[in-house]
Amino acid sequence: MLLIRCPHCGDRPEVEFRHGGEAHLARPPEPAALSDAEWAAYLHQRRNPRGPHAERWRHIHGCGRFFNAVRDTLTDRFLATYPTGAARPDGTQQGDPA
Amino acid sequence: MSMRRFSLLSLAREALRGHSGWQPQWRSPPSPAAAYDAVIVGGGGHGLATAYYLAREHGMRRIAVLEKGWIGGGNTGRNTTIIRSNYLFPESAALYDHALKLWEGLSRELNYNVMFSPRGVLMSAHSVHDIQSFQRHIHANRLAGVDNEWLTPEQCKAFCPPLDISPHARYPVLGGALQRRGGTARHDAVAWGYARAASALGVDIIQNCEVTGIRREGPGGAVSALETTKGLVRTARVGVVAAGSTSLVMAMAGLRMPLESYPLQALVSEPVKPVFPCVVMSNTVHAYISQSDKGELVIGAGTDQYTSYSQAGSIQILTHTLDAITEMFPMFRRMRMLRAWGGIVDVTPDRSPIIGLTPVPGLFVNCGWGTGGFKATPGSGHVFAATIAKGEPHPIAAPFNLARFETGRMIDEAAAAAVAH
Ligand SMILES: Cc1cc2nc3c(=O)[nH]c(=O)nc-3n(C[C@H](O)[C@H](O)[C@H](O)COP(=O)(O)OP(=O)(O)OC[C@H]3O[C@@H](n4cnc5c(N)ncnc54)[C@H](O)[C@@H]3O)c2cc1C
Ligand SMILES: [Zn+2]
Numbered sequence: 001m002l003l004i005r006c007p008h009c010g011d012r013p014e015v016e017f018r019h020g021g022e023a024h025l026a027r028p029p030e031p032a033a034l035s036d037a038e039w040a041a042y043l044h045q046r047r048n049p050r051g052p053h054a055e056r057w058r059h060i061h062g063c064g065r066f067f068n069a070v071r072d073t074l075t076d077r078f079l080a081t082y083p084t085g086a087a088r089p090d091g092t093q094q095g096d097p098a
Numbered sequence: 099m100s101m102r103r104f105s106l107l108s109l110a111r112e113a114l115r116g117h118s119g120w121q122p123q124w125r126s127p128p129s130p131a132a133a134y135d136a137v138i139v140g141g142g143g144h145g146l147a148t149a150y151y152l153a154r155e156h157g158m159r160r161i162a163v164l165e166k167g168w169i170g171g172g173n174t175g176r177n178t179t180i181i182r183s184n185y186l187f188p189e190s191a192a193l194y195d196h197a198l199k200l201w202e203g204l205s206r207e208l209n210y211n212v213m214f215s216p217r218g219v220l221m222s223a224h225s226v227h228d229i230q231s232f233q234r235h236i237h238a239n240r241l242a243g244v245d246n247e248w249l250t251p252e253q254c255k256a257f258c259p260p261l262d263i264s265p266h267a268r269y270p271v272l273g274g275a276l277q278r279r280g281g282t283a284r285h286d287a288v289a290w291g292y293a294r295a296a297s298a299l300g301v302d303i304i305q306n307c308e309v310t311g312i313r314r315e316g317p318g319g320a321v322s323a324l325e326t327t328k329g330l331v332r333t334a335r336v337g338v339v340a341a342g343s344t345s346l347v348m349a350m351a352g353l354r355m356p357l358e359s360y361p362l363q364a365l366v367s368e369p370v371k372p373v374f375p376c377v378v379m380s381n382t383v384h385a386y387i388s389q390s391d392k393g394e395l396v397i398g399a400g401t402d403q404y405t406s407y408s409q410a411g412s413i414q415i416l417t418h419t420l421d422a423i424t425e426m427f428p429m430f431r432r433m434r435m436l437r438a439w440g441g442i443v444d445v446t447p448d449r450s451p452i453i454g455l456t457p458v459p460g461l462f463v464n465c466g467w468g469t470g471g472f473k474a475t476p477g478s479g480h481v482f483a484a485t486i487a488k489g490e491p492h493p494i495a496a497p498f499n500l501a502r503f504e505t506g507r508m509i510d511e512a513a514a515a516a517v518a519h
Binding site: 002048071 | 357410412504
Protein backbone atom coordinates (compact mmCIF):
# COMPACT_ATOMS: atom_id res chain seq x y z
CA MET A 1 0.00 0.00 0.00
CA LEU A 2 1.24 3.45 -0.87
CA LEU A 3 1.66 6.28 1.61
CA ILE A 4 0.37 9.39 -0.11
CA ARG A 5 0.86 12.99 0.95
CA CYS A 6 -2.31 14.94 0.33
CA PRO A 7 -1.21 18.60 -0.09
CA HIS A 8 -4.09 19.57 2.17
CA CYS A 9 -4.13 16.82 4.83
CA GLY A 10 -0.65 15.31 4.93
CA ASP A 11 0.43 11.65 4.82
CA ARG A 12 -2.45 9.18 4.55
CA PRO A 13 -2.74 5.51 3.46
CA GLU A 14 -3.60 4.76 -0.16
CA VAL A 15 -7.02 3.30 0.68
CA GLU A 16 -8.22 6.87 1.41
CA PHE A 17 -7.49 7.87 -2.20
CA ARG A 18 -8.71 7.28 -5.74
CA HIS A 19 -6.30 7.39 -8.65
CA GLY A 20 -7.50 9.80 -11.32
CA GLY A 21 -5.28 9.03 -14.32
CA GLU A 22 -2.78 11.16 -16.19
CA ALA A 23 -2.59 14.80 -15.08
CA HIS A 24 -2.35 18.02 -17.08
CA LEU A 25 -4.68 16.86 -19.86
CA ALA A 26 -6.51 20.04 -20.76
CA ARG A 27 -9.87 19.56 -22.43
CA PRO A 28 -9.64 21.22 -25.85
CA PRO A 29 -11.65 24.46 -25.69
CA GLU A 30 -13.35 23.78 -29.03
CA PRO A 31 -13.86 20.02 -29.51
CA ALA A 32 -15.86 20.58 -32.70
CA ALA A 33 -12.84 22.21 -34.30
CA LEU A 34 -10.73 19.06 -33.85
CA SER A 35 -10.25 16.22 -36.31
CA ASP A 36 -11.41 12.76 -35.22
CA ALA A 37 -7.77 11.81 -34.71
CA GLU A 38 -7.09 14.79 -32.46
CA TRP A 39 -10.22 14.15 -30.41
CA ALA A 40 -9.40 10.43 -30.08
CA ALA A 41 -5.89 11.35 -28.96
CA TYR A 42 -7.28 13.62 -26.25
CA LEU A 43 -9.76 10.99 -25.08
CA HIS A 44 -7.71 7.83 -25.26
CA GLN A 45 -3.99 8.20 -25.87
CA ARG A 46 -1.84 8.21 -22.75
CA ARG A 47 1.86 8.64 -22.10
CA ASN A 48 1.90 5.61 -19.80
CA PRO A 49 5.61 6.13 -19.07
CA ARG A 50 7.98 3.91 -17.13
CA GLY A 51 9.47 6.48 -14.79
CA PRO A 52 8.16 9.79 -13.45
CA HIS A 53 4.46 10.17 -14.21
CA ALA A 54 2.29 13.20 -13.48
CA GLU A 55 -1.10 11.94 -12.34
CA ARG A 56 -4.24 13.02 -10.55
CA TRP A 57 -5.35 11.66 -7.20
CA ARG A 58 -8.45 12.39 -5.19
CA HIS A 59 -8.47 12.24 -1.39
CA ILE A 60 -11.95 10.78 -1.54
CA HIS A 61 -12.13 9.50 2.05
CA GLY A 62 -10.51 12.66 3.44
CA CYS A 63 -10.85 16.22 2.28
CA GLY A 64 -12.43 15.06 -0.99
CA ARG A 65 -10.15 17.24 -3.09
CA PHE A 66 -8.28 16.43 -6.30
CA PHE A 67 -4.55 17.11 -6.44
CA ASN A 68 -1.63 16.13 -8.66
CA ALA A 69 1.39 13.95 -7.98
CA VAL A 70 4.55 12.88 -9.76
CA ARG A 71 5.22 9.22 -9.06
CA ASP A 72 7.95 6.99 -10.49
CA THR A 73 6.01 4.11 -12.05
CA LEU A 74 9.00 1.78 -11.84
CA THR A 75 9.47 2.10 -8.07
CA ASP A 76 6.04 3.57 -7.14
CA ARG A 77 7.91 6.26 -5.15
CA PHE A 78 6.26 9.68 -5.04
CA LEU A 79 8.56 12.50 -6.14
CA ALA A 80 6.09 15.28 -5.37
CA THR A 81 2.44 16.08 -4.71
CA TYR A 82 1.01 19.52 -5.51
CA PRO A 83 -2.34 21.28 -5.72
CA THR A 84 -4.44 21.15 -8.87
CA GLY A 85 -3.67 24.12 -11.08
CA ALA A 86 -0.01 24.32 -10.03
CA ALA A 87 2.67 23.51 -12.59
CA ARG A 88 4.56 20.23 -12.47
CA PRO A 89 7.49 20.78 -10.07
CA ASP A 90 10.96 21.27 -11.55
CA GLY A 91 13.23 18.26 -11.55
CA THR A 92 10.43 15.71 -11.93
CA GLN A 93 10.47 15.49 -15.73
CA GLN A 94 13.37 13.24 -16.62
CA GLY A 95 12.71 9.76 -17.93
CA ASP A 96 9.29 10.69 -19.26
CA PRO A 97 9.15 9.65 -22.95
CA ALA A 98 7.59 12.04 -25.43
CA MET B 99 16.95 -28.08 -36.31
CA SER B 100 14.79 -31.13 -36.60
CA MET B 101 12.51 -31.60 -33.64
CA ARG B 102 12.69 -34.91 -31.82
CA ARG B 103 9.12 -35.98 -31.42
CA PHE B 104 7.68 -36.97 -28.08
CA SER B 105 5.99 -40.37 -28.17
CA LEU B 106 5.37 -43.25 -25.83
CA LEU B 107 8.42 -44.91 -27.35
CA SER B 108 10.74 -41.93 -26.88
CA LEU B 109 9.56 -41.48 -23.28
CA ALA B 110 10.09 -45.17 -22.53
CA ARG B 111 13.55 -45.14 -24.11
CA GLU B 112 14.62 -42.12 -22.06
CA ALA B 113 13.15 -43.60 -18.90
CA LEU B 114 15.35 -46.65 -19.40
CA ARG B 115 18.53 -44.64 -19.86
CA GLY B 116 18.02 -42.26 -16.96
CA HIS B 117 16.76 -39.37 -19.09
CA SER B 118 20.28 -38.67 -20.28
CA GLY B 119 19.41 -38.29 -23.96
CA TRP B 120 17.11 -35.26 -24.01
CA GLN B 121 18.28 -32.33 -26.10
CA PRO B 122 17.43 -28.65 -25.59
CA GLN B 123 13.87 -28.20 -26.81
CA TRP B 124 14.52 -25.08 -28.87
CA ARG B 125 17.45 -23.19 -30.31
CA SER B 126 18.24 -19.93 -28.59
CA PRO B 127 21.12 -18.34 -30.51
CA PRO B 128 23.13 -15.94 -28.32
CA SER B 129 22.56 -13.03 -30.70
CA PRO B 130 20.35 -12.18 -33.66
CA ALA B 131 21.35 -12.34 -37.32
CA ALA B 132 21.89 -9.06 -39.17
CA ALA B 133 18.55 -9.18 -40.99
CA TYR B 134 15.20 -10.97 -40.94
CA ASP B 135 12.00 -10.98 -43.00
CA ALA B 136 9.97 -10.43 -39.84
CA VAL B 137 10.85 -9.73 -36.22
CA ILE B 138 8.52 -10.28 -33.28
CA VAL B 139 9.21 -8.08 -30.25
CA GLY B 140 8.27 -10.01 -27.10
CA GLY B 141 8.69 -13.71 -26.35
CA GLY B 142 5.49 -14.31 -24.43
CA GLY B 143 2.93 -16.85 -25.56
CA HIS B 144 1.36 -14.46 -28.05
CA GLY B 145 4.69 -13.51 -29.65
CA LEU B 146 5.92 -17.11 -29.87
CA ALA B 147 2.59 -18.26 -31.29
CA THR B 148 2.76 -15.49 -33.87
CA ALA B 149 6.22 -16.61 -34.98
CA TYR B 150 5.10 -20.23 -35.12
CA TYR B 151 2.08 -19.51 -37.34
CA LEU B 152 4.14 -17.16 -39.55
CA ALA B 153 6.49 -20.05 -40.26
CA ARG B 154 3.91 -22.80 -40.31
CA GLU B 155 1.03 -21.22 -42.23
CA HIS B 156 2.68 -18.48 -44.23
CA GLY B 157 5.92 -20.14 -45.19
CA MET B 158 8.13 -17.38 -43.82
CA ARG B 159 11.52 -18.64 -42.73
CA ARG B 160 13.75 -15.80 -41.64
CA ILE B 161 11.89 -14.89 -38.45
CA ALA B 162 13.21 -13.83 -35.07
CA VAL B 163 11.56 -13.45 -31.68
CA LEU B 164 13.44 -10.91 -29.54
CA GLU B 165 12.78 -11.22 -25.82
CA LYS B 166 14.30 -8.83 -23.29
CA GLY B 167 14.25 -11.41 -20.49
CA TRP B 168 13.46 -15.10 -20.80
CA ILE B 169 10.58 -16.49 -22.85
CA GLY B 170 7.34 -16.78 -20.94
CA GLY B 171 8.73 -14.65 -18.09
CA GLY B 172 6.13 -11.91 -18.60
CA ASN B 173 2.40 -12.25 -18.09
CA THR B 174 2.39 -15.64 -19.80
CA GLY B 175 4.23 -17.17 -16.84
CA ARG B 176 2.37 -15.09 -14.25
CA ASN B 177 -1.27 -15.62 -15.10
CA THR B 178 -3.97 -17.79 -13.57
CA THR B 179 -4.58 -19.59 -16.91
CA ILE B 180 -8.35 -19.30 -17.09
CA ILE B 181 -9.56 -20.15 -20.59
CA ARG B 182 -13.08 -19.43 -21.83
CA SER B 183 -14.76 -17.82 -24.83
CA ASN B 184 -18.19 -16.73 -23.55
CA TYR B 185 -17.75 -13.01 -24.26
CA LEU B 186 -20.77 -10.86 -25.05
CA PHE B 187 -20.14 -9.25 -28.42
CA PRO B 188 -20.00 -11.26 -31.66
CA GLU B 189 -16.54 -9.89 -32.50
CA SER B 190 -15.14 -11.05 -29.15
CA ALA B 191 -16.91 -14.40 -29.19
CA ALA B 192 -15.46 -15.05 -32.67
CA LEU B 193 -11.93 -14.18 -31.54
CA TYR B 194 -11.91 -16.07 -28.24
CA ASP B 195 -13.75 -19.07 -29.64
CA HIS B 196 -11.26 -19.25 -32.51
CA ALA B 197 -8.62 -19.53 -29.79
CA LEU B 198 -10.60 -22.10 -27.81
CA LYS B 199 -10.92 -24.33 -30.87
CA LEU B 200 -7.16 -24.15 -31.35
CA TRP B 201 -6.58 -24.98 -27.66
CA GLU B 202 -8.60 -28.16 -28.13
CA GLY B 203 -6.04 -29.57 -30.58
CA LEU B 204 -2.93 -27.71 -29.47
CA SER B 205 -1.01 -30.43 -27.63
CA ARG B 206 -1.29 -32.63 -30.70
CA GLU B 207 -0.50 -29.83 -33.13
CA LEU B 208 2.66 -28.85 -31.22
CA ASN B 209 3.53 -32.40 -30.12
CA TYR B 210 3.90 -30.86 -26.68
CA ASN B 211 1.62 -31.35 -23.70
CA VAL B 212 0.20 -27.92 -22.86
CA MET B 213 -2.07 -29.64 -20.34
CA PHE B 214 -5.22 -28.01 -21.68
CA SER B 215 -7.91 -29.10 -19.26
CA PRO B 216 -11.51 -28.20 -20.24
CA ARG B 217 -12.80 -28.70 -16.72
CA GLY B 218 -15.50 -26.01 -17.06
CA VAL B 219 -15.60 -22.37 -16.01
CA LEU B 220 -18.48 -21.45 -13.72
CA MET B 221 -19.35 -17.79 -13.19
CA SER B 222 -21.49 -17.40 -10.09
CA ALA B 223 -24.33 -14.89 -9.90
CA HIS B 224 -25.03 -13.03 -6.65
CA SER B 225 -27.46 -10.29 -7.62
CA VAL B 226 -30.39 -9.62 -9.93
CA HIS B 227 -28.01 -7.68 -12.14
CA ASP B 228 -25.68 -10.69 -12.35
CA ILE B 229 -28.56 -12.98 -13.30
CA GLN B 230 -29.77 -10.68 -16.05
CA SER B 231 -26.29 -9.99 -17.37
CA PHE B 232 -25.25 -13.66 -17.39
CA GLN B 233 -28.46 -14.74 -19.06
CA ARG B 234 -27.93 -12.09 -21.70
CA HIS B 235 -24.44 -13.49 -22.23
CA ILE B 236 -25.82 -17.02 -22.46
CA HIS B 237 -28.35 -16.05 -25.14
CA ALA B 238 -25.80 -14.02 -27.10
CA ASN B 239 -23.30 -16.86 -26.89
CA ARG B 240 -25.78 -19.45 -28.10
CA LEU B 241 -26.60 -17.26 -31.08
CA ALA B 242 -22.88 -17.07 -31.79
CA GLY B 243 -22.50 -20.84 -31.51
CA VAL B 244 -20.57 -20.65 -28.23
CA ASP B 245 -21.58 -22.98 -25.40
CA ASN B 246 -22.73 -21.35 -22.17
CA GLU B 247 -25.55 -22.57 -19.94
CA TRP B 248 -27.49 -21.44 -16.88
CA LEU B 249 -27.26 -23.49 -13.66
CA THR B 250 -29.49 -23.23 -10.59
CA PRO B 251 -27.71 -22.89 -7.22
CA GLU B 252 -28.18 -26.63 -6.61
CA GLN B 253 -26.72 -27.42 -10.04
CA CYS B 254 -23.79 -25.10 -9.24
CA LYS B 255 -23.20 -27.02 -6.01
CA ALA B 256 -23.33 -30.34 -7.84
CA PHE B 257 -20.81 -29.09 -10.39
CA CYS B 258 -18.55 -27.53 -7.75
CA PRO B 259 -19.05 -29.15 -4.32
CA PRO B 260 -16.80 -26.71 -2.36
CA LEU B 261 -19.17 -23.85 -3.22
CA ASP B 262 -21.24 -22.50 -0.31
CA ILE B 263 -24.78 -22.00 -1.67
CA SER B 264 -26.49 -21.53 1.68
CA PRO B 265 -28.98 -18.64 1.64
CA HIS B 266 -27.23 -17.34 4.77
CA ALA B 267 -23.97 -16.66 2.94
CA ARG B 268 -23.12 -12.98 2.84
CA TYR B 269 -23.50 -12.99 -0.97
CA PRO B 270 -25.79 -15.97 -1.67
CA VAL B 271 -25.22 -17.82 -4.95
CA LEU B 272 -28.34 -17.25 -7.05
CA GLY B 273 -27.19 -19.36 -10.00
CA GLY B 274 -24.35 -19.48 -12.44
CA ALA B 275 -23.25 -19.45 -16.07
CA LEU B 276 -21.20 -22.49 -17.03
CA GLN B 277 -18.99 -22.87 -20.08
CA ARG B 278 -18.08 -26.53 -20.09
CA ARG B 279 -15.47 -26.17 -22.83
CA GLY B 280 -13.56 -23.63 -20.73
CA GLY B 281 -10.80 -24.56 -18.32
CA THR B 282 -7.09 -24.10 -17.78
CA ALA B 283 -3.74 -24.91 -19.39
CA ARG B 284 -0.15 -25.04 -18.22
CA HIS B 285 1.22 -21.51 -18.87
CA ASP B 286 4.95 -22.35 -19.16
CA ALA B 287 4.23 -25.28 -21.44
CA VAL B 288 2.38 -22.96 -23.81
CA ALA B 289 5.45 -20.74 -24.19
CA TRP B 290 7.80 -23.71 -24.40
CA GLY B 291 5.62 -25.70 -26.81
CA TYR B 292 5.32 -22.79 -29.24
CA ALA B 293 9.04 -22.01 -28.88
CA ARG B 294 9.98 -25.60 -29.63
CA ALA B 295 7.68 -25.88 -32.64
CA ALA B 296 8.70 -22.47 -34.00
CA SER B 297 12.38 -23.22 -33.54
CA ALA B 298 11.96 -26.48 -35.46
CA LEU B 299 10.61 -24.43 -38.37
CA GLY B 300 13.71 -22.21 -38.30
CA VAL B 301 12.58 -19.33 -36.08
CA ASP B 302 15.43 -17.73 -34.07
CA ILE B 303 14.47 -17.13 -30.45
CA ILE B 304 16.84 -14.61 -28.89
CA GLN B 305 16.58 -14.12 -25.14
CA ASN B 306 18.12 -11.32 -23.05
CA CYS B 307 17.74 -9.11 -26.11
CA GLU B 308 15.84 -5.90 -25.42
CA VAL B 309 14.57 -3.78 -28.27
CA THR B 310 15.68 -0.21 -27.51
CA GLY B 311 14.85 1.66 -30.71
CA ILE B 312 12.82 1.47 -33.91
CA ARG B 313 14.42 2.91 -37.06
CA ARG B 314 12.07 4.22 -39.72
CA GLU B 315 14.26 4.79 -42.76
CA GLY B 316 11.99 2.97 -45.21
CA PRO B 317 9.65 4.67 -47.73
CA GLY B 318 6.99 6.79 -46.02
CA GLY B 319 8.70 6.42 -42.66
CA ALA B 320 8.43 2.63 -42.85
CA VAL B 321 10.21 0.42 -40.35
CA SER B 322 13.75 -0.44 -41.47
CA ALA B 323 15.54 -1.82 -38.43
CA LEU B 324 15.42 -2.43 -34.70
CA GLU B 325 18.07 -1.29 -32.25
CA THR B 326 18.64 -3.91 -29.58
CA THR B 327 20.97 -4.57 -26.67
CA LYS B 328 22.54 -7.17 -28.99
CA GLY B 329 23.06 -4.89 -31.97
CA LEU B 330 21.14 -3.64 -34.98
CA VAL B 331 18.63 -5.98 -36.65
CA ARG B 332 17.40 -5.01 -40.12
CA THR B 333 13.84 -5.90 -41.03
CA ALA B 334 10.89 -4.38 -42.87
CA ARG B 335 8.23 -6.10 -40.76
CA VAL B 336 7.93 -5.80 -37.01
CA GLY B 337 5.22 -7.30 -34.82
CA VAL B 338 5.12 -5.77 -31.34
CA VAL B 339 3.68 -8.20 -28.80
CA ALA B 340 5.03 -6.69 -25.60
CA ALA B 341 1.94 -6.73 -23.29
CA GLY B 342 2.49 -4.29 -20.38
CA SER B 343 5.49 -2.68 -22.11
CA THR B 344 3.71 -1.93 -25.39
CA SER B 345 3.43 1.84 -24.80
CA LEU B 346 7.21 2.00 -24.32
CA VAL B 347 8.03 0.03 -27.48
CA MET B 348 5.53 1.93 -29.64
CA ALA B 349 6.88 5.25 -28.35
CA MET B 350 10.18 4.23 -30.02
CA ALA B 351 8.34 4.58 -33.34
CA GLY B 352 6.80 7.88 -32.27
CA LEU B 353 3.34 6.46 -31.55
CA ARG B 354 1.26 7.09 -28.45
CA MET B 355 -1.13 4.26 -27.60
CA PRO B 356 -4.59 4.10 -26.01
CA LEU B 357 -3.14 1.97 -23.22
CA GLU B 358 -2.40 2.14 -19.52
CA SER B 359 -0.30 -0.44 -17.68
CA TYR B 360 -1.50 -1.72 -14.30
CA PRO B 361 -0.20 -4.28 -11.80
CA LEU B 362 -2.29 -7.45 -11.56
CA GLN B 363 -1.57 -10.01 -8.87
CA ALA B 364 -2.17 -13.68 -8.25
CA LEU B 365 -1.31 -16.08 -5.48
CA VAL B 366 -1.14 -19.80 -4.81
CA SER B 367 -1.73 -21.84 -1.69
CA GLU B 368 0.27 -24.72 -0.33
CA PRO B 369 -0.40 -27.82 -2.45
CA VAL B 370 -3.18 -30.13 -1.31
CA LYS B 371 -4.94 -33.18 -2.71
CA PRO B 372 -7.55 -32.59 -5.42
CA VAL B 373 -10.37 -30.60 -3.82
CA PHE B 374 -11.48 -28.22 -6.52
CA PRO B 375 -12.76 -29.75 -9.78
CA CYS B 376 -13.37 -26.69 -11.97
CA VAL B 377 -12.77 -22.96 -12.34
CA VAL B 378 -15.06 -20.59 -10.46
CA MET B 379 -15.24 -16.87 -11.12
CA SER B 380 -17.33 -14.42 -9.19
CA ASN B 381 -17.36 -10.91 -10.60
CA THR B 382 -19.47 -9.55 -7.77
CA VAL B 383 -17.60 -10.99 -4.81
CA HIS B 384 -14.47 -10.53 -6.92
CA ALA B 385 -12.81 -13.89 -6.61
CA TYR B 386 -11.60 -16.47 -9.07
CA ILE B 387 -10.03 -19.78 -8.28
CA SER B 388 -8.94 -23.13 -9.65
CA GLN B 389 -6.56 -25.87 -8.56
CA SER B 390 -3.39 -26.63 -10.45
CA ASP B 391 -2.28 -30.15 -11.22
CA LYS B 392 0.45 -29.64 -8.61
CA GLY B 393 -2.34 -29.21 -6.05
CA GLU B 394 -2.00 -25.49 -5.35
CA LEU B 395 -5.12 -23.34 -5.29
CA VAL B 396 -4.55 -20.69 -7.95
CA ILE B 397 -6.23 -17.44 -6.97
CA GLY B 398 -6.45 -14.30 -9.04
CA ALA B 399 -6.65 -10.84 -7.52
CA GLY B 400 -7.66 -7.52 -9.03
CA THR B 401 -5.58 -4.75 -10.53
CA ASP B 402 -4.19 -1.93 -8.45
CA GLN B 403 -5.84 1.44 -9.05
CA TYR B 404 -2.67 3.16 -10.31
CA THR B 405 -0.49 2.54 -13.36
CA SER B 406 2.86 0.92 -12.65
CA TYR B 407 5.72 -1.09 -14.13
CA SER B 408 6.89 -2.41 -10.76
CA GLN B 409 5.59 -5.99 -11.33
CA ALA B 410 4.36 -5.83 -7.74
CA GLY B 411 1.00 -4.82 -6.36
CA SER B 412 -0.35 -3.74 -3.01
CA ILE B 413 -1.07 -6.02 -0.07
CA GLN B 414 -4.63 -4.78 0.44
CA ILE B 415 -5.56 -6.13 -3.00
CA LEU B 416 -4.47 -9.61 -1.92
CA THR B 417 -6.23 -9.52 1.44
CA HIS B 418 -9.42 -8.32 -0.24
CA THR B 419 -9.19 -11.28 -2.63
CA LEU B 420 -8.68 -13.77 0.18
CA ASP B 421 -11.64 -12.28 2.06
CA ALA B 422 -13.76 -12.99 -1.00
CA ILE B 423 -12.40 -16.52 -1.52
CA THR B 424 -12.96 -17.58 2.07
CA GLU B 425 -16.43 -16.04 2.03
CA MET B 426 -17.40 -18.22 -0.94
CA PHE B 427 -15.40 -21.28 0.09
CA PRO B 428 -15.34 -21.41 3.90
CA MET B 429 -13.38 -24.70 3.74
CA PHE B 430 -10.31 -22.72 2.65
CA ARG B 431 -10.24 -20.44 5.70
CA ARG B 432 -7.27 -22.19 7.28
CA MET B 433 -5.32 -22.78 4.10
CA ARG B 434 -1.87 -21.18 3.96
CA MET B 435 -0.77 -19.13 1.00
CA LEU B 436 2.59 -19.99 -0.49
CA ARG B 437 3.48 -17.26 -2.99
CA ALA B 438 2.08 -14.06 -4.47
CA TRP B 439 3.36 -12.13 -7.47
CA GLY B 440 2.40 -9.46 -9.97
CA GLY B 441 2.44 -8.88 -13.71
CA ILE B 442 1.92 -5.69 -15.69
CA VAL B 443 -1.17 -5.71 -17.86
CA ASP B 444 -1.90 -3.30 -20.71
CA VAL B 445 -5.47 -2.06 -20.54
CA THR B 446 -7.45 -0.41 -23.38
CA PRO B 447 -10.40 1.96 -22.91
CA ASP B 448 -12.93 -0.69 -24.06
CA ARG B 449 -11.10 -3.66 -22.48
CA SER B 450 -10.73 -5.36 -25.86
CA PRO B 451 -7.37 -6.08 -27.48
CA ILE B 452 -5.75 -4.25 -30.38
CA ILE B 453 -4.55 -6.48 -33.23
CA GLY B 454 -3.42 -5.08 -36.53
CA LEU B 455 -1.75 -2.41 -38.59
CA THR B 456 -0.47 0.90 -37.26
CA PRO B 457 0.08 4.31 -38.89
CA VAL B 458 3.73 3.27 -39.39
CA PRO B 459 4.21 1.08 -42.50
CA GLY B 460 5.68 -2.30 -41.59
CA LEU B 461 4.86 -1.92 -37.91
CA PHE B 462 2.13 -4.21 -36.54
CA VAL B 463 0.86 -4.41 -32.99
CA ASN B 464 -0.89 -7.02 -30.86
CA CYS B 465 -1.63 -5.70 -27.37
CA GLY B 466 -4.27 -4.51 -24.94
CA TRP B 467 -5.17 -8.00 -23.73
CA GLY B 468 -5.16 -6.56 -20.26
CA THR B 469 -6.17 -8.95 -17.53
CA GLY B 470 -7.42 -11.70 -19.83
CA GLY B 471 -5.28 -12.57 -22.83
CA PHE B 472 -3.80 -15.94 -21.93
CA LYS B 473 -6.98 -17.68 -23.07
CA ALA B 474 -6.55 -16.12 -26.49
CA THR B 475 -2.90 -17.11 -27.03
CA PRO B 476 -3.32 -19.56 -29.95
CA GLY B 477 -6.01 -17.50 -31.71
CA SER B 478 -4.17 -14.25 -31.18
CA GLY B 479 -0.96 -15.62 -32.66
CA HIS B 480 -2.85 -17.23 -35.52
CA VAL B 481 -4.73 -14.12 -36.70
CA PHE B 482 -1.79 -11.80 -36.01
CA ALA B 483 0.54 -13.94 -38.12
CA ALA B 484 -1.92 -13.75 -41.02
CA THR B 485 -2.17 -9.99 -40.57
CA ILE B 486 1.62 -9.56 -40.66
CA ALA B 487 2.12 -11.96 -43.57
CA LYS B 488 -0.57 -10.41 -45.79
CA GLY B 489 -0.23 -6.82 -44.65
CA GLU B 490 -3.99 -6.64 -44.07
CA PRO B 491 -6.10 -7.66 -41.09
CA HIS B 492 -7.29 -11.24 -40.76
CA PRO B 493 -11.14 -11.11 -40.78
CA ILE B 494 -11.36 -12.14 -37.12
CA ALA B 495 -8.78 -9.52 -36.16
CA ALA B 496 -10.26 -6.74 -38.30
CA PRO B 497 -12.74 -5.33 -35.73
CA PHE B 498 -9.90 -5.06 -33.21
CA ASN B 499 -8.08 -2.43 -35.25
CA LEU B 500 -6.25 0.47 -33.60
CA ALA B 501 -8.35 2.97 -35.55
CA ARG B 502 -11.51 2.04 -33.64
CA PHE B 503 -10.67 4.58 -30.98
CA GLU B 504 -10.91 7.20 -33.70
CA THR B 505 -13.97 5.84 -35.52
CA GLY B 506 -15.79 5.08 -32.27
CA ARG B 507 -16.43 1.43 -33.16
CA MET B 508 -15.45 0.18 -29.71
CA ILE B 509 -15.98 -3.42 -28.62
CA ASP B 510 -17.08 -2.56 -25.15
CA GLU B 511 -16.49 -5.70 -23.12
CA ALA B 512 -15.63 -3.31 -20.26
CA ALA B 513 -19.28 -2.53 -19.85
CA ALA B 514 -20.28 -6.12 -20.54
CA ALA B 515 -18.31 -7.74 -17.72
CA ALA B 516 -17.00 -6.02 -14.62
CA VAL B 517 -14.05 -8.42 -14.44
CA ALA B 518 -12.65 -9.93 -17.61
CA HIS B 519 -10.49 -13.01 -17.31
C1 LIG C 1 -1.70 -12.12 -12.35
C2 LIG C 1 -2.28 -12.29 -13.73
C3 LIG C 1 -3.36 -13.16 -13.92
C4 LIG C 1 -3.91 -13.32 -15.18
N1 LIG C 1 -4.90 -14.24 -15.35
C5 LIG C 1 -5.37 -14.52 -16.58
C6 LIG C 1 -6.30 -15.57 -16.78
O1 LIG C 1 -6.71 -16.26 -15.84
N2 LIG C 1 -6.74 -15.81 -18.03
C7 LIG C 1 -6.32 -15.08 -19.10
O2 LIG C 1 -6.79 -15.33 -20.19
N3 LIG C 1 -5.40 -14.09 -18.95
C8 LIG C 1 -4.91 -13.80 -17.72
N4 LIG C 1 -3.98 -12.80 -17.55
C9 LIG C 1 -3.57 -11.99 -18.70
C10 LIG C 1 -2.54 -12.71 -19.54
O3 LIG C 1 -1.47 -13.15 -18.74
C11 LIG C 1 -1.99 -11.81 -20.64
O4 LIG C 1 -3.04 -11.15 -21.33
C12 LIG C 1 -1.21 -12.62 -21.68
O5 LIG C 1 -0.38 -13.57 -21.06
C13 LIG C 1 -0.40 -11.71 -22.54
O6 LIG C 1 0.48 -12.50 -23.30
P1 LIG C 1 1.70 -11.92 -24.07
O7 LIG C 1 2.40 -13.05 -24.65
O8 LIG C 1 1.23 -10.82 -24.95
O9 LIG C 1 2.49 -11.16 -22.90
P2 LIG C 1 3.82 -11.51 -22.08
O10 LIG C 1 3.89 -12.93 -21.69
O11 LIG C 1 3.91 -10.48 -21.00
O12 LIG C 1 4.93 -11.27 -23.18
C14 LIG C 1 5.42 -9.99 -23.53
C15 LIG C 1 6.92 -10.10 -23.57
O13 LIG C 1 7.48 -8.92 -24.16
C16 LIG C 1 8.74 -8.74 -23.58
N5 LIG C 1 9.19 -7.38 -23.85
C17 LIG C 1 8.68 -6.22 -23.37
N6 LIG C 1 9.37 -5.16 -23.82
C18 LIG C 1 10.36 -5.65 -24.63
C19 LIG C 1 11.40 -5.05 -25.39
N7 LIG C 1 11.58 -3.72 -25.40
N8 LIG C 1 12.24 -5.86 -26.10
C20 LIG C 1 12.06 -7.21 -26.08
N9 LIG C 1 11.09 -7.82 -25.38
C21 LIG C 1 10.24 -7.05 -24.66
C22 LIG C 1 8.49 -9.03 -22.11
O14 LIG C 1 9.70 -9.33 -21.42
C23 LIG C 1 7.54 -10.22 -22.18
O15 LIG C 1 8.19 -11.47 -22.07
C24 LIG C 1 -3.41 -12.59 -16.28
C25 LIG C 1 -2.32 -11.72 -16.09
C26 LIG C 1 -1.75 -11.58 -14.84
C27 LIG C 1 -0.57 -10.65 -14.66
ZN1 LIG D 1 -6.86 15.60 1.79
